Amino acid sequence: MADTAVPLEAGAETAHRPGLLKRILFHNLPAKIAALPMMATVLVVFVGCTIWTVYYSFTNSKLLPTGKFVGFDQYERLFQTSRWNVSVTNLVAYGAMSLVFTLVIGFILAVLIDQKIRFESAFRTIMLYPFALSFIVTGLVWQWIMNPTLGLQGTLRNLGWSNFSFDWIANPRMVLFAMLIAGLWHGTGFCMVLMLAGLRGVDEEVWKAARVDGIPTWRTYVSIVIPMMRGVLITAIVILGSGIVRLYDLVVALTNGGPGISSEVPAKYVFNYMFSGGNIGQGLAAATMMLLTVLIIMVPWAYLEFGGKGKRT
Amino acid sequence: MKKFAVVAAMATALLGSTSAYAVDLEVTHWWTSAGEAAAIAEFAKLFEEQTGNTWVDSALAGSGTGANPVIISRIIGGDPMGATQMNTGRDAEELIQAGLIRDLTPIVEEMGGLGFYVDQSLLEPCTYDGKIYCFPINIHSWDWLWLSTAAYEKAGTPVPKDWNEYVASWPKLQEAGILPFGLATGWPISGVPGVLMSGIGGSELVLQVNRDKSGEAVRGPEFRKVAEAMDSLRQVISPEMMVPSFGDVGTQLLKGEAAGNIHGDWLQGDLQVAGGVPGENYECLPALGLGDQLTGGGDSFYFPVLPEGTDQAVIDAQTELAKILISPEGQLKFNLVKGSMPIRTDIDLSAANPCMQKALGLLKNGLLPSGDFALSSDTQQQLQDLNIEFLDDDSITVDDYVERYASIIESAD
Numbered sequence: 001m002a003d004t005a006v007p008l009e010a011g012a013e014t015a016h017r018p019g020l021l022k023r024i025l026f027h028n029l030p031a032k033i034a035a036l037p038m039m040a041t042v043l044v045v046f047v048g049c050t051i052w053t054v055y056y057s058f059t060n061s062k063l064l065p066t067g068k069f070v071g072f073d074q075y076e077r078l079f080q081t082s083r084w085n086v087s088v089t090n091l092v093a094y095g096a097m098s099l100v101f102t103l104v105i106g107f108i109l110a111v112l113i114d115q116k117i118r119f120e121s122a123f124r125t126i127m128l129y130p131f132a133l134s135f136i137v138t139g140l141v142w143q144w145i146m147n148p149t150l151g152l153q154g155t156l157r158n159l160g161w162s163n164f165s166f167d168w169i170a171n172p173r174m175v176l177f178a179m180l181i182a183g184l185w186h187g188t189g190f191c192m193v194l195m196l197a198g199l200r201g202v203d204e205e206v207w208k209a210a211r212v213d214g215i216p217t218w219r220t221y222v223s224i225v226i227p228m229m230r231g232v233l234i235t236a237i238v239i240l241g242s243g244i245v246r247l248y249d250l251v252v253a254l255t256n257g258g259p260g261i262s263s264e265v266p267a268k269y270v271f272n273y274m275f276s277g278g279n280i281g282q283g284l285a286a287a288t289m290m291l292l293t294v295l296i297i298m299v300p301w302a303y304l305e306f307g308g309k310g311k312r313t
Numbered sequence: 314m315k316k317f318a319v320v321a322a323m324a325t326a327l328l329g330s331t332s333a334y335a336v337d338l339e340v341t342h343w344w345t346s347a348g349e350a351a352a353i354a355e356f357a358k359l360f361e362e363q364t365g366n367t368w369v370d371s372a373l374a375g376s377g378t379g380a381n382p383v384i385i386s387r388i389i390g391g392d393p394m395g396a397t398q399m400n401t402g403r404d405a406e407e408l409i410q411a412g413l414i415r416d417l418t419p420i421v422e423e424m425g426g427l428g429f430y431v432d433q434s435l436l437e438p439c440t441y442d443g444k445i446y447c448f449p450i451n452i453h454s455w456d457w458l459w460l461s462t463a464a465y466e467k468a469g470t471p472v473p474k475d476w477n478e479y480v481a482s483w484p485k486l487q488e489a490g491i492l493p494f495g496l497a498t499g500w501p502i503s504g505v506p507g508v509l510m511s512g513i514g515g516s517e518l519v520l521q522v523n524r525d526k527s528g529e530a531v532r533g534p535e536f537r538k539v540a541e542a543m544d545s546l547r548q549v550i551s552p553e554m555m556v557p558s559f560g561d562v563g564t565q566l567l568k569g570e571a572a573g574n575i576h577g578d579w580l581q582g583d584l585q586v587a588g589g590v591p592g593e594n595y596e597c598l599p600a601l602g603l604g605d606q607l608t609g610g611g612d613s614f615y616f617p618v619l620p621e622g623t624d625q626a627v628i629d630a631q632t633e634l635a636k637i638l639i640s641p642e643g644q645l646k647f648n649l650v651k652g653s654m655p656i657r658t659d660i661d662l663s664a665a666n667p668c669m670q671k672a673l674g675l676l677k678n679g680l681l682p683s684g685d686f687a688l689s690s691d692t693q694q695q696l697q698d699l700n701i702e703f704l705d706d707d708s709i710t711v712d713d714y715v716e717r718y719a720s721i722i723e724s725a726d
Contacts, residue, residue, distance in 0.1 A: 062691065063385065063407040077724075083698045148553040170553035172705060258498055259552030260705020261698065275382030277694035278404045 050291065057284035065280055074285035084286065087264040094176050094265075095244040098183050102240055103233075105184065106191025111221065113192070114199045124196070127189040135186065139253025142182040143169070172262035175255055179263060182254055187243070191236055198232030199225065234305070245294055266290050338395035338630045339369040341387075343380035344651075346560045348582020352651035359643050366630045369395075381690075388413050393617035395627065396634055401438035401447065401613045404690055408615075409441050415616040418444045420635055427639075429657045432680050435611045449611025450638045451653040454672070455504040455577045455683060456511055456607045458598040459584075463569030464491045475602030476512055479573055480542075483549055486572045493549040495562040495571030502704055503697035505546070505575050506718075507684045509539045511608045512601030516681055519608055523687040528723035532715060540711045540718070547704045563587060567594055575601075581652030581668060597668040599675055607675050608683035611656060614638055692725040 025032075057074055061067030078084050113123055130138065145151045148167040156164040168174035168181075202225050210220040226233070248267035251257060257264040266286060274283030338360075344353045350372065357368040371394065373380035381400050387393060388408060399405055408414050421427055427445070430436060431452075439447040458476060465472045465482070468489040473479040483493040496502060511519045514535040521530035530536060556562055563583040565571035574580070581597070589595050600607055616631045637643045644655040649664055654672050662673065684693060699721065703714050 062689070063404045064389070064411065066407075081695075081698075082702065167553055170551075170555075172552070256499055258701070258705070259555075261702045262705065272694060273691070275386075276379070277691045278385075278689065279691040279694075282691070 057288045061280040063278045074281045087266045102187050102191045105188045107195050109192040110195035130186045131190040135249040136253045138186045139250045175263045194236045198229035336626045337367045337369045340396045341371040341394045342398035347586040355646040364633045388617050399615045414446050415618050431658050447613040447615045449613045453653045454607040454609030456508045456600045460573045460596040461566040464572035492571040495565040495574045497559045498555045508575050509542045512603045514539050516606045519681045523682050526725045528719040531719035578653050591666045591668045606678045608681040610686040695721045
């Protein structure tokens with residue numbers, strides 16, 4: 001058996017493989033060599049570290065990744081922790097609001113700027129400027145502005161408007177909106193620029209045709225321009241979405257999770273338990289859950305986008 | 314040939330010992346508030362005067378919760394500093410097991426033992442397999458109730474003598490527009506239950522909870538009093554009145570904007586730097602004026618194993634620093650500024666202020682294990698989360714609090 005099988009396989013290889021292998025390996029060789037570092041990075045850093053993360057989330061590792069396998073213990077604890085559950089709820093609420101408002105406001109701003117106004121580049125610069133600041137700076141600035149005793153509320157009260165109230169940052173029910181203000185201030189400019197690029201990509205002829213047909217401007221935007229901007233919209237959603245899931249620095253600078261635990265987010269939980277809590281297992285379990293959330297959103301989208309037959313824009 | 318080798322060896326040994334040139338020794342710590350920074354500078358001065366080496370000060374922001382992770386990642390990551398303050402406990406134990414921390418036993422032997430430590434239990438967290446891996450350099454304790462004399466003057470009531478009087482004075486303070494309890498956001502609340510536990514619940518409760526990790530004790534009547542005290546505390550704390558750091562609470566106390574605060578002895582260093590005089594500007598009640606024992610432990614210094622190829626002079630500098638930290642002179646200068654208690658009492662402490670004198674009196678009764686020592690940082694983090702949540706969310710009842718506290722203590726490792 002073995003005697004016959006080996007030559008057969010070898011024969012098969014010499015018959016088909018060399019040509020195929022050669023073609024796969026050597027076709028456009030310089031491009032492949034150039035891509036090697038990137039491929040290595042993807043395999044080792046992204047895939048490798050992800051597997052590492054998931055594996056150690058099933059252990060009872062404390063400070064060093066040396067723990068024993070404990071099954072789903074870390075996950076059980078995770079979902080019994082009210083801080084984690086609050087974090088997830090916060091992220092969903094903040095994420096939904098942030099995504100919708102950033103897109104809508106960004107689009108409206110882009111449309112306004114696209115009306116062939118004067119000093120367009122000046123406005124563009126002003127709107128985009130907050131994006132040049134880090135979230136830490138954004139958070140600190142808004143923390144001072146919204147601080148009830150030192151910020152806007154305190155100032156206006158000192159000026160005589162004694163019943164003016166703006167204490168969102170210290171109010172557990174409103175703190176998410178306080179975060180939203182800072183987040184929108186930071187992000188809408190960037191979204192606007194993306195949208196503007198999309199608007200500029202729409203052919204002038206389309207507008208002319210719509211005008212000839214007597215379609216009102218708003219209707220042209222909603223039914224013609226926005227569908228044509230699908231690519232830009234998807235880019236914007238992906239960039240904004242990834243920014244939302246990893247939301248951390250804004251919270252640390254703005255509220256540090258407070259008041260109480262009312263503005264905690266998952267990334268902060270991961271960081272706290274991995275580093276100050278010295279519990280890698282728990283931190284990685286939380287990190288894995290974050291990954292899973294992203295996958296649940298991304299996989300169906302990627303399937304629709306790349307899996308089906310080319311209906312790309 | 315043999316002779317030559319011996320001579321050569323002697324020569325190099327001689328060379329090594331005599332040519333003590335100045336080296337840099339990086340020291341990391343998280344003593345960044347005004348009082349703490351002044352205290353650590355005393356060590357730096359002594360070290361530079363006595364050895365001629367340079368103390369490279371790497372102060373890290375963020376206190377234990379922020380700085381400790383940085384320190385640990387640097388040691389794990391192969392970029393160790395010369396010496397570092399670090400939280401004792403499980404984290405340090407793992408580093409020791411991994412062989413990353415220098416064994417100080419030879420230095421101890423050279424000094425003839427550590428019998429001068431006022432409480433030998435201080436050394437327990439530093440001892441592993443019978444060897445010493447760190448030196449506690451002070452005894453710090455959370456168990457202080459700080460009261461503002463200015464605030465009580467304004468309110469027109471005498472300064473309370475213990476916790477119960479303090480609680481009773483709250484309505485009057487609020488009438489006078491004074492904050493009964495000043496609090497900084499974040500971690501400062503995490504120490505409060507422990508203080509209430511030793512002051513109100515008593516020594517026995519502290520031992521049962523922190524040492525024996527008994528959930529039953531938490532569900533018992535003594536701990537319930539503690540939880541109720543926390544409950545009354547949250548009635549007078551509102552998020553918008555919280556200040557960013559505990560140093561700011563010190564300022565509130567001195568100005569009389571806030572009447573009281575439970576915080577560790579390190580607050581006193583800040584009060585002093587700001588010009589406060591104990592007895593005049595502020596009063597201190599160790600163990601809430603109720604208990605006769607303090608919970609506490611030492612701030613410890615570790616000396617990481619330096620990478621291969623490090624200059625012997627740097628390693629010698631580590632040794633010298635280790636000795637200076639626990640020397641009578643170093644102890645005296647450091648602790649007088651910091652407001653903490655020294656680890657040895659064979660020094661002249663007549664210069665200590667009234668608050669420290671009170672604490673030294675209680676020190677004779679022995680120390681109780683505080684939460685930061687007996688519990689892993691994982692458990693501490695969970696308790697901190699619980700306390701922060703409880704403080705802010707009135708929908709969590711005292712019963713819930715007790716139950717959740719108990720389950721965290723029961724699952725503590």
